Amino acid sequence: MxxxxxxxxxxxxxxxxxxxxxxxxxxxxxxxxxxxxxxxxxxxxxxxxxxxxxxxxxxxxxxxxxxxxQGNLVQSANGLDLAISGDGFFAVKPNPDAAQVDYTRNGAFSVNADNEVVDSNGGRLQVYPVDGSGAVVATGIESTVSLRLPATSGTAVPTTAVNYSLNLSSSAGLPSGGAFSRFDPSTYNNSTSTTVYDTSGNPLTMTTYFRRETTPDAAGNTNWSAYSFIGDQAVTVGGADHTTLTFNSSGQLTAGGSSTSDPVTPSGSTGAQTITLSYGSATTQLASPFNVASRSQNGAAIGQLQGVTVDAKGLVKASYSNGDVQNLGMVAIANFSNPAGLRQLGSGYWAQTGLSGAPVAGQAGSNGAGSLMSGTLEQSNxxxxxxxxxxxxxxxxxxxxxxxxxxxxxxxxxxxxxxx
Structure with a gap:
């Protein structure tokens, strides 16, 4: 014995x-x-x-x-590194087509090729769906969805209007280089550029060249020509390759303040567009040097994903290059009445059992769940x-x-x- x-x-x-x-x-x-x-x-x-x-x-x-x-919390440079300070688990789905949800404390998340937020095992982070204001619209683990980051936001808006407010110097002389050529600076006085967008939302550079054509006539009027190009494509108005801006003896713009181009298809673009060129009342011909006070246009590109943030409540926001901000979801935090009853699955995962009880679903700071920290990881305890x-x-x-x-x-x- x-x-x-x-x-x-x-x-x-x-x-x-x-x-x-x-x-x-x-x-x-x-x-x-x-x-x-x-x-x-x-x-x-x-x-x-x-x-x-x-x-x-x-x-x-x-x-x-x-x-x-609780394990030690350490900061990281990745905004998708998440840590729970207190009780609770992240909900992840190893298989997007299955109902099974596993639970983990390892919040080292990244973005996969399908723009899904996943952990190192490929498990997809589960979030509650939210409306445009960020309010949760469905609760419970069964209502969670896998977090996906849309690569783009918004729709392309082709430029149809370009507005300038500028001063053309009355002291400028007539160009000495002969007929206008955008490749020869001696054939024009000044130029300015702005970004415009084609029908697909692609950014293009529009450059306008200003050439003084006359000295003041008997009435004190002076004419300037404005030549515009989008890339290498000339922007014509009524078949003419330029518009004429006329200023009176006081330097005020009296003619040519607005003109609409012929349909133009920029090189590499798939559709034609017309653009109205406007010179506001602040456009002048004064003795001061050439100066562009303001420029604007009404086009917009499709927004490209630039960054993702997760706030203390778990609200995930994506920001885009066109200024759009989208609320994508609220990180789901699951708590259990008896965490020690969870079954260890390996790879940092746990599964619920009868001993652990059913998950108490909520969000950071509610239903006994701890607070959520972005750019932070929880180390081993x-x-x-x-x-x-x-x-x-x-x-x-x-x-x-x-x-x-x-x-x-x-x-x-x-x-x-x-x-x-």
């Missing part, structure tokens, strides 16, 4: 060392939760025997109990010093039981020798 008592001690010590080794192996695993081996003594007795006659018969491993204490001390103790326990087994063997051998 003593052999089996010592053997149970050896087996229990081996289990304890395996648990401690597992903890130490995962000291650098984000979101990892250490375990502790629980033991119970074994007594050889029955209901009718005297309490004083009970004899100890070894030890029994009752199980490995997970310890869900393993304390290396503590585990090394535990490992030494487990090793000593193993050695002691091994010595007891050896002693039992010597006693048995002595008895055998006596009988022989």
């Amino acid at each position: 003593a052999f089996y008592t010592s053997l149970s001690g050896l087996q229990a010590s081996q289990t304890d060392m395996a648990t401690i080794s597992h903890n130490l192996a995962n000291v650098a695993t984000n979101g990892f939760k250490k375990s502790r081996t629980e033991f119970a003594d074994v007594i050889a007795s029955n209901l009718t025997s005297s309490p004083t006659s009970a004899v100890g018969s070894g030890v029994l491993v009752k199980g490995n109990i997970q310890q869900f204490s 393993v304390d290396i010093t503590e585990e090394l001390v535990n490992l030494i103790a487990a090793q000593r326990n193993f050695q002691a039981n091994s010595k007891a087994l050896d002693t039992d063997n010597q006693i048995s051998q002595t008895i055998i020798n006596l009988r022989s």
Whole structure:
């Protein structure tokens, strides 16, 4: 009987060392939760025997109990690195086509080729759907959806109007280079550029060249020509390659303040567009140098994804190059009445069981869930010093039981020798 008592001690010590080794192996695993081996003594007795006659018969491993204490929180440069300070788990879906939802504390998320927010295992982060204002429109784990970041936002708006307010210097002379050529700066006085958009929302550069054509006539009027190009494509008005701006003796614009181009298809574009060129009342011909006070246009590109933020409540927002901001979802936080009852699946995942209870779904800061921190990761809750001390103790326990087994063997051998 003593052999089996010592053997149970050896087996229990081996289990304890395996648990401690597992903890130490995962000291650098984000979101990892250490375990502790629980033991119970074994007594050889029955209901009718005297309490004083009970004899100890070894030890029994009752199980490995997970310890869900908080791990250290460290900052990172990735806005999709998320950490829960307090209770709760992220909900992830390993298979987008299945109903199964797993739970994790490892919030190291990134974006995959399909623009889905996933963890290192490919599990898709689950969020509650929200409306345009960011309010949650459906709750419960069964209502969550996988978080996807749209690559674009909005629709392309081709430019149909360009507005300038500028000053053409009355001191400027007539160009000396002959007929206008945009490649020869001696054939024009000044130029300015602005970005416009074609029918597909592609940005293009529109450049307008200003050329003084006359000195003041008897009435004090002066004419300037304005030549516009989108890339290499000339913008014509009524078949003419330029428009004429006329200023009176006071430097005020009296003619040519607005004109609509002929349909133009910029190089590389797929559709034609017309553009109204307008020079506001602030456009003048004064003695001061050439100056563009303002320029504007009414086109817009399709917005390209520029960044993602997650606030303290878990609201995910995407920002785009055209200024759009979209509310994409609210990070789902699941809590359990008995986290120690969760089944470990490996890869930092847990699954609910009857012991853990059903998930209590909510969001950061509600229903007992902890707060959410973006740009932060939770480290393992393993304390290396503590585990090394535990490992030494487990090793000593193993050695002691091994010595007891050896002693039992010597006693048995002595008895055998006596009988022989």
